[in-house]
Amino acid sequence: MTAFLNYEQQGHVVTLTMCQPERRNPLTGNTAVAEILAACEKIAADSSVRAVILTGEGPAFSSGGDIKTMQQQSFGDVDGMRIRDDYRSGIQRLPLALFNLEVPTIAAINGAAVGAGLDLACMCDLRVASDKAKFAESFVKMGIIPGDGGAWLLPRVIGMARAAELSLTGRMIDAATALQWGLVSQVVPPEELLNAANALASEIAANPPQVTRMTKRLMREGMHQSLASLLELSAAYQALAHQTADHREAVSAFLEKRTPEFKG
Structure with a gap:
């Protein structure tokens, strides 16, 4: 076959x-x-x-x-x-x-x-x-x-x-x-x-890949979770997102008025 x-x-x-x-x-x-x-x-x-x-x-x-x-x-x-x-x-x-x-x-x-x-x-x-x-x-x-x-x-x-x-x-x-x-x-x-x-x-x-994956996961989980549960998961994911190199790159690029380079 x-x-x-x-x-x-x-x-x-x-x-x-x-x-x-x-x-x-x-x-x-x-x-x-x-x-x-x-x-x-x-x-x-x-x-x-x-x-x-x-x-x-x-x-x-x-x-x-x-x-x-x-x-x-x-x-x-x-x-x-x-x-x-x-x-x-x-x-x-x-x-x-x-x-x-x-x-x-x-x-x-x-x-x-x-x-x-x-x-x-x-x-x-x-x-x-x-x-x-x-x-x-x-x-x-x-x-x-x-x-x-x-x-x-x-x-x-x-x-x-x-x-x-x-x-x-x-x-x-x-x-x-x-x-x-x-x-x-x-x-x-x-x-x-x-x-x-x-x-x-x-x-x-073109966006930060780790954050993109987490965003999709949140949207999928939101299809069957309560708002309270999703907020708890969002807080945990946000803590991870704030610690990524891509987040630091995004903030730096915004302040320096340049195109960010995300590496994941």
């Missing part, structure tokens, strides 16, 4: 490209989960990485679950508990890995992001899209539920009402609607997609 993910680093930015375009970059029935998890571990351990771009090769970002694999599960002699365990040990590890990855992630959505493909985009911190991209939380159309965390992720990105509209109808929306709804922050022509994603990644990567 061919590799699913291409890992490329330019400077402080890693680009992960899903490269099974002939299958529309599915997340099941292949090594997608294992390869994305391995990439997350590699990125987390590499202090030189300051931003990550996730994109797809070909006409689709990701088609989500592989239909042939679903057919084997649904029509074969597979116990329900086995399916449950497959989800828990398989695709459900993706949202946890990307949620816990402290390096900021940008989904560069080149084409259709459908089902788990849409949820994968929502696992990232930021999303930019080609004007050819389309989006659907289409599980209901296949007679299944969002088994990969979509029911938690999508409402936090676009709000409960919009998420319910997409999830309960299975409707597909275009890039312009995704921009209007706040699902993506930019829509650009296809040939400008990676340039736009790289510009955003470079802007992030």
Whole structure:
């Protein structure tokens, strides 16, 4: 079986490209989960990485679950508990890995992001899209539920009402609607997609990397913690931030009216 993910680093930015375009970059029935998890571990351990771009090769970002694999599960002699365990040990590890990855992630959505493909985009911190991209939380159309965390992720990105509209109808929306709804922050022509994603990644990567990682962690923790708990965590992180060389460099550069040089 061919590799699913291409890992490329330019400077402080890693680009992960899903490269099974002939299958529309599915997340099941292949090594997608294992390869994305391995990439997350590699990125987390590499202090030189300051931003990550996730994109797809070909006409689709990701088609989500592989239909042939679903057919084997649904029509074969597979116990329900086995399916449950497959989800828990398989695709459900993706949202946890990307949620816990402290390096900021940008989904560069080149084409259709459908089902788990849409949820994968929502696992990232930021999303930019080609004007050819389309989006659907289409599980209901296949007679299944969002088994990969979509029911938690999508409402936090676009709000409960919009998420319910997409999830309960299975409707597909275009890039312009995704921009209007706040699902993506930019829509650009296809040939400008990676340039736009790289510009955003470079802007992030220009900041102090340790503080950037802590800021992402705070925002993620804030999604499920109380204000009081988050303030306690913020105080601890701020104590660490004040002691970094990059903080001293930022203050010195501001006072000296020069561009700071952050080393992490």
